[in-house]
Amino acid sequence: MEIKVMHQVMAWNEDVSDAVKATLADHQVCLVNVMGSPGAGKTSTIVALINALRENYRIGVIEGDIAGQIDADAIHAMGIPVTQIDTDGACHIEAMSIEKMLPEFDLDSLDVIFVENIGNLVCPAEFNIGESFRLALLSIPEGDDKVEKYPLMFATTQALVMNKYDLKDYFDFDDQRVERSAREQNPEVAVFRLSNRDGSGLGELVDWLSQKIDAQIGRCPS
Amino acid sequence: MHELAITQSILDIAEKVAQEHGATRVREVHIKLGEYSGVVPQCVQDYFDVISQGTIAQGAVLDIQRLPVVIHCLDCDQDGQIDRRHVRCPRCGSTHLKLIQGREFYIESLEVD
Numbered sequence: 001m002e003i004k005v006m007h008q009v010m011a012w013n014e015d016v017s018d019a020v021k022a023t024l025a026d027h028q029v030c031l032v033n034v035m036g037s038p039g040a041g042k043t044s045t046i047v048a049l050i051n052a053l054r055e056n057y058r059i060g061v062i063e064g065d066i067a068g069q070i071d072a073d074a075i076h077a078m079g080i081p082v083t084q085i086d087t088d089g090a091c092h093i094e095a096m097s098i099e100k101m102l103p104e105f106d107l108d109s110l111d112v113i114f115v116e117n118i119g120n121l122v123c124p125a126e127f128n129i130g131e132s133f134r135l136a137l138l139s140i141p142e143g144d145d146k147v148e149k150y151p152l153m154f155a156t157t158q159a160l161v162m163n164k165y166d167l168k169d170y171f172d173f174d175d176q177r178v179e180r181s182a183r184e185q186n187p188e189v190a191v192f193r194l195s196n197r198d199g200s201g202l203g204e205l206v207d208w209l210s211q212k213i214d215a216q217i218g219r220c221p222s
Numbered sequence: 223m224h225e226l227a228i229t230q231s232i233l234d235i236a237e238k239v240a241q242e243h244g245a246t247r248v249r250e251v252h253i254k255l256g257e258y259s260g261v262v263p264q265c266v267q268d269y270f271d272v273i274s275q276g277t278i279a280q281g282a283v284l285d286i287q288r289l290p291v292v293i294h295c296l297d298c299d300q301d302g303q304i305d306r307r308h309v310r311c312p313r314c315g316s317t318h319l320k321l322i323q324g325r326e327f328y329i330e331s332l333e334v335d
Contacts, residue, residue, distance in 0.1 A: 001333070005331055186309065
């Protein structure tokens with residue numbers, strides 16, 4: 001016997017993602033899903049963005065880690081509200097984890113929450129977590145073929161950040177190839193070249209982020 | 223590895239729907255999966271074989287049919303099938319597109335006893 005079903009397989013995640021979005025919209029909070037490989041520089045980029053944005057925005061952080069809370073401690077030391085999702089081995093964050101974390105924050109006293117996703121170019125891309133937009137990092141030592149090898153990550157992001165850009169000449173990294181292949185899959189993607197060591201490129205990323213956050217929280221550009 | 227969470231969802235839905243219809247065994251699960259998804263079908267079947275043991279869906283075959291990416295071009299007003307690695311209108315080359323198909327991931331039907 002055949003039974004018609006027509007049931008979304010990802011409904012358990014998508015429904016919660018929509019609920020998280022609605023909650024954040026009520027409180028006018030922007031959620032940024034920061035993704036990239038282990039060692040791509042997600043934490044140091046979030047730290048640099050906090051320092052650049054904290055004058056104008058009230059910021060919180062959700063740290064996703066498979067184990068330990070080294071990153072959360074570093075953010076906490078900056079005086080920024082931070083909670084930790086310990087996935088206990090899981091390779092990605094799901095919307096349900098974000099939903100559980102939101103009550104830990106006073107959402108009315110925040111404008112932006114950065115979520116540091118699990119270091120991985122594959123699995124996190126599959127799961128919406130209620131984010132306003134995504135930021136995918138690719139660091140120079142990882143190689144200039146990664147956008148082609150991990151298409152979903154770079155096809156679903158609103159911004160691609162080539163991090164550790166000061167190392168470009170040591171790794172024969174073709175940044176034009178990366179930008180070209182990213183735009184082939186994702187014509188609207190914003191592309192940035194960043195170094196957290198010397199701060200180059202941070203200004204462009206901060207300007208772009210500020211515009212996106214302002215649009216999300218209904219603030220007129222200053 | 224994320225396929226495990228997804229496979230659990232497939233099993234839960236299949237079991238629930240089959241039981242609602244008084245079925246005693248699930249033979250096949252027919253699934254539609256857009257090409258935009260990064261889910262690996264063989265991986266889903268392998269996980270399913272393990273986690274369905276001892277359930278009414280034990281031994282069921284997952285028939286996963288991929289759906290190509292189809293866009294509507296907002297410049298030339300035509301629909302076209304594209305490779306997800308080259309997101310542009312196959313007719314006029316525009317990147318001003320609306321996705322019509324390619325992100326689906328749903329259970330279409332079950333074959334049960």
